[in-house]
Amino acid sequence: MAVDLLEFPFIGGRPALNFVGTLGKRGSEDIERLRTPEDLTRWGIESGLSKAASATATSVELTASAVELQDARLLREALYGLTMATLGRAPARSTDVALVNEWAAHETHAPALVLRSGALHRDEPESTAAAVLAAVARDGIDLLTGPEAASIRDCEDPTCTLLFVDTSRSHRRRWCSMARCGARAKMRTLRSPG
Ligand SMILES: [Zn+2]
Numbered sequence: 694m695a696v697d698l699l700e701f702p703f704i705g706g707r708p709a710l711n712f713v714g715t716l717g718k719r720g721s722e723d724i725e726r727l728r729t730p731e732d733l734t735r736w737g738i739e740s741g742l743s744k745a746a747s748a749t750a751t752s753v754e755l756t757a758s759a760v761e762l763q764d765a766r767l768l769r770e771a772l773y774g775l776t777m778a779t780l781g782r783a784p785a786r787s788t789d790v791a792l793v794n795e796w797a798a799h800e801t802h803a804p805a806l807v808l809r810s811g812a813l814h815r816d817e818p819e820s821t822a823a824a825v826l827a828a829v830a831r832d833g834i835d836l837l838t839g840p841e842a843a844s845i846r847d848c849e850d851p852t853c854t855l856l857f858v859d860t861s862r863s864h865r866r867r868w869c870s871m872a873r874c875g876a877r878a879k880m881r882t883l884r885s886p887g
Pocket of ligand 1: 849850855
């Protein structure tokens, strides 16, 4: 299982966009980074949305199921569709809206304060995969209806398709990352004559 783990891009600036980015090079290579339930678990942890109770983390609760993996991909594509709609590339679909709403409404445990020997501690159950999906869906709602919606861009590399919120001061960020597509574009410019 340790072989060939695909690195997740976290360049979107928002959990919802980072989640959408788990499918790379859309429409050409379709690089699926959520291939196994373990990938979904790993995304939850790497994104910071999965709060593992450090001392007692057995990761049993945390581990996603095959069904949750399917759910995750469906939610991801709904968020992608709605983001494209926000960018004016396609009409928004009511089925996508319904799916995002369904996950956003998923009941999750709230953190709690615990008083132990006079000191405050934070008590939080381990986040399940479903809780991670709920958090992603809620972020999607915040993003697509909030001020950052106007700053959503996709990478200018035509095959990349990664989405991000352009928080640069000039609002002219062109690439998902300079290291990734920016450098490639620079190379092309240097090579092309004239
Ligand atoms: Zn890119």
